[in-house]
Each structure stands twice: as C-alpha cells, then as structure tokens.
Amino acid sequence: MHEMGIANSILEAVQKEARRYPHARARKVGVRIGELAAIDAEALRFCFEALSRDTDLDGLQLEIELCPRRHRCERCNCAFIVRDYDCRCPQCGNFARECVSGDELELAYVEVEEDEPSSLATKSSQ
Amino acid sequence: MSRVVLQQKVLSENDRIAAHLRERFQQNNVLCVNLISSPGSGKTTLLERTLEVLPHDARVAVLTGDIQTENDAARLKRFGFPVKQITTGGTCHLDARMIERHLEDWKLEDLDILFIENVGNLVCPSSYDLGEAAKVVILSVTEGEDKPLRYPSIFFKSELMVLSKTDLLPYVPFNLEEAEENARRVHPGMEIVRVSCQTRIGLSSWLKWLDGKRNAYLQLKAEPVA
Numbered sequence: 205m206h207e208m209g210i211a212n213s214i215l216e217a218v219q220k221e222a223r224r225y226p227h228a229r230a231r232k233v234g235v236r237i238g239e240l241a242a243i244d245a246e247a248l249r250f251c252f253e254a255l256s257r258d259t260d261l262d263g264l265q266l267e268i269e270l271c272p273r274r275h276r277c278e279r280c281n282c283a284f285i286v287r288d289y290d291c292r293c294p295q296c297g298n299f300a301r302e303c304v305s306g307d308e309l310e311l312a313y314v315e316v317e318e319d320e321p322s323s324l325a326t327k328s329s330q
Numbered sequence: 331m332s333r334v335v336l337q338q339k340v341l342s343e344n345d346r347i348a349a350h351l352r353e354r355f356q357q358n359n360v361l362c363v364n365l366i367s368s369p370g371s372g373k374t375t376l377l378e379r380t381l382e383v384l385p386h387d388a389r390v391a392v393l394t395g396d397i398q399t400e401n402d403a404a405r406l407k408r409f410g411f412p413v414k415q416i417t418t419g420g421t422c423h424l425d426a427r428m429i430e431r432h433l434e435d436w437k438l439e440d441l442d443i444l445f446i447e448n449v450g451n452l453v454c455p456s457s458y459d460l461g462e463a464a465k466v467v468i469l470s471v472t473e474g475e476d477k478p479l480r481y482p483s484i485f486f487k488s489e490l491m492v493l494s495k496t497d498l499l500p501y502v503p504f505n506l507e508e509a510e511e512n513a514r515r516v517h518p519g520m521e522i523v524r525v526s527c528q529t530r531i532g533l534s535s536w537l538k539w540l541d542g543k544r545n546a547y548l549q550l551k552a553e554p555v556a
C-alpha cells in the first residue's frame with residue numbers, strides 16, 4: 205500500500221501550484237496512471253480523500269486518467285494498444301517489443317477557480 | 331475556472347534524487363542492483379550465496395531494507411563486506427532518499443557492486459526509482475506461476491527474473507515453463523535464471539548474469555558521447 209505516499213505527493217504538488225495563485229482555489233487535479241504503474245486507482249482515491257479532508261484542499265476533485273499499455277512496431281512503425289499481453293502488431297503481425305507508454309504516474313493539470321469578490325469579503329471579515 | 335497544465339511526474343522529488351544517485355554510481359563505476367520480491371522468496375539467501383563465493387577483496391556492499399528488524403544485515407555481515415540495514419519503520423518500499431542517506435559514509439569509489447535488498451513487496455517498490463542500473467525480481471516456486479500476470483508492473487520493470495527455490499519443485503505443483511511464459515508475456519525478452527540456494531544449482535547462471543551486466547555497464551560508460 206503505497207497509495208498514501210502517492211496521494212500525499214499529489215496534494216503537495218497541488219499546494220505548491222496553488223501558492224502561485226493566491227486569489228484562487230484549486231478545484232480539481234488530473235493525474236495520468238498507466239496500467240503498469242502499480243497503482244490501484246480506488247485505493248489512491250480513498251487515500252486522497254482521507255488526506256485532503258479538513259485541510260485547505262478539502263473537496264479537491266481527483267480525476268484519474270487510466271493509460272493503457274502501448275507498443276510500437278519496429279517494422280511498420282505503427283503504435284497500438286496491447287490487450288491481454290498480446291504484443292503482435294495489428295498491421296503486420298510482427299512481434300513488437302518496444303513499449304512506448306503504460307507506466308505513467310504523472311500530474312496532468314490543476315483547475316483553479318478565482319475567488320469571487322464576495323467570498324473574499326467574507327474571508328477578510330472573519 | 332482555468333486549467334493549469336502540469337507536466338511532471340508525481341514522484342518527481344524521488345526521481346530527482348534517484349537521477350543524482352545514478353549519476354554518482356556511473357561516475358564511480360558502481361553497478362547498483364535492486365532486488366525485489368515478496369517476503370520470503372529468498373532475497374537475503376541469494377545475497378548470502380553470492381557473497382560467500384566472492385573473493386575476500388571483492389569491492390561489494392549491501393543495503394538491505396526491512397520494515398522492522400536488523401536480522402538480514404546480521405546474516406549478511408558474516409561475509410566481511412560492508413552491509414547496512416535500512417529499517418523503514420512501516421514504509422513498504424525503499425525510496426531514493428533512504429539510499430542517499432545510508433550511502434553518506436561509504437566511499438563509492440571503493441565499490442564495484444552495490445546490492446540493494448528492497449522491502450519484501452511486489453507492488454510498491456516498483457514505483458520508486460533508486461538510481462539502480464537494474465531491477466531484479468525474484469519469484470520462488472512456492473508462489474504460483476501467475477504472479478507475473480497479477481503483478482505485471484514489477485515484472486515489466488525488472489531486467490532479470492530469478493526463479494528461486496527450484497530444489498522444492500518435487501514437492502510443489504509449479505510449472506516452470508508456464509511461469510517463464512507469463513513473465514515474458516508481461517516483459518517480452520525478459521532474462522530468466524533458475525536457481526536453488528539450497529543445492530546451489532543455477533547459482534552460476536545468476537553470477538554470470540551479474541558479471542555480464544557489470545561488463546555491459548562499464549562498456550556503456552566507455553562509449554564516447556556522440
């Protein structure tokens with residue numbers, strides 16, 4: 205179970221990014237996870253929610269894009285999704301060894317929302 | 331709502347330290363091998379059998395990870411080589427910073443090979459680059475042939491699979507060919523050796539792999555930058 209550490213790293217990255225936008229709130233973070241990344245999406249979601257609860261980032265949405273394994277054929281240069289570990293090129297039948305993606309563990313984006321003037325007013329009056 | 335594009339690894343901090351370690355290993359001609367398996371598959375035993383046949387002046391060291399105990403380091407220290415235990419205190423994998431910290435008082439220029447025994451776990455160590463030249467996954471014959479399909483990440487990322495405890499084959503239903511086929515489905519062209527640390531059969535193929543890896547590593551370095 206290392207999803208706790210991964211969730212923590214995601215939240216830290218968002219926090220760091222959010223500091224560049226002092227008058228905005230981070231609403232959503234997008235991550236890309238490859239099927240070879242050894243990350244369980246459900247466990248990650250669970251950890252993410254547990255860690256963000258009651259913090260500045262409470263309510264931050266996590267969008268996970270699952271990335272399939274892709275190989276490229278050395279013979280005809282076609283890139284294709286590998287299903288059920290079948291590495292034969294769909295175009296020419298060649299056994300394609302070169303894996304070009306599928307082990308992603310990446311941050312894709314953060315969505316930030318500008319604070320509305322009224323919410324700023326209520327904040328400063330607190 | 332505005333979207334800020336981030337193009338970075340989630341573990342960018344770990345990757346940064348790992349890249350720095352890899353550079354230092356290369357500068358000092360140290361081959362670093364990261365051994366990964368489930369608990370009890372035979373990582374420490376394979377290292378014991380390896381250290382025991384090395385000449386006493388071999389320039390080899392071991393970092394061995396465990397969640398709690400120092401037992402593995404005690405087992406490995408008997409051979410006279412530098413060994414250090416990394417106790418993670420609950421964490422299920424080693425990360426690059428732990429390696430960096432535990433290397434602080436060792437001189438890399440005094441080493442040819444650094445073995446890292448990771449924490450027993452087939453999942454988490456797969457995500458953490460330690461700066462190694464190669465990951466090696468160990469699968470013992472008591473674990474089932476389908477492990478590579480159930481834990482594809484680590485079999486995909488490891489250069490070599492050591493099929494261990496082959497002396498137990500008469501007593502357990504385990505199909506070696508099927509296990510190897512599964513590993514190569516996940517990782518086409520994966521190198522595989524079969525080893526028993528009990529009878530020592532197959533140990534030479536592991537040592538040969540290690541030797542070849544070290545030569546290839548030094549050669550790679552010797553090649554002029556284009």
Ligand SMILES: Nc1nc2c(ncn2[C@@H]2O[C@H](COP(=O)(O)OP(=O)(O)O)[C@@H](O)[C@H]2O)c(=O)[nH]1
Pocket residue numbers: 367368369370371372373374375376450494495496497498525526527528529
């Ligand atoms: N029969 C047999 N037992 C082994 C072999 N290698 C390791 N073992 C035993 O498996 C157990 C776990 O081994 P260990 O090296 O501590 O595993 P680790 O947790 O991966 O470091 C020990 O009792 C070893 O004696 C082997 O090749 N054959």
Ligand SMILES: [Mg+2]
Pocket residue numbers: 373374375402447
């Ligand atoms: Mg051990």
Ligand SMILES: [Zn+2]
Pocket residue numbers: 277278279280281282293294295296297298
């Ligand atoms: Zn093709």
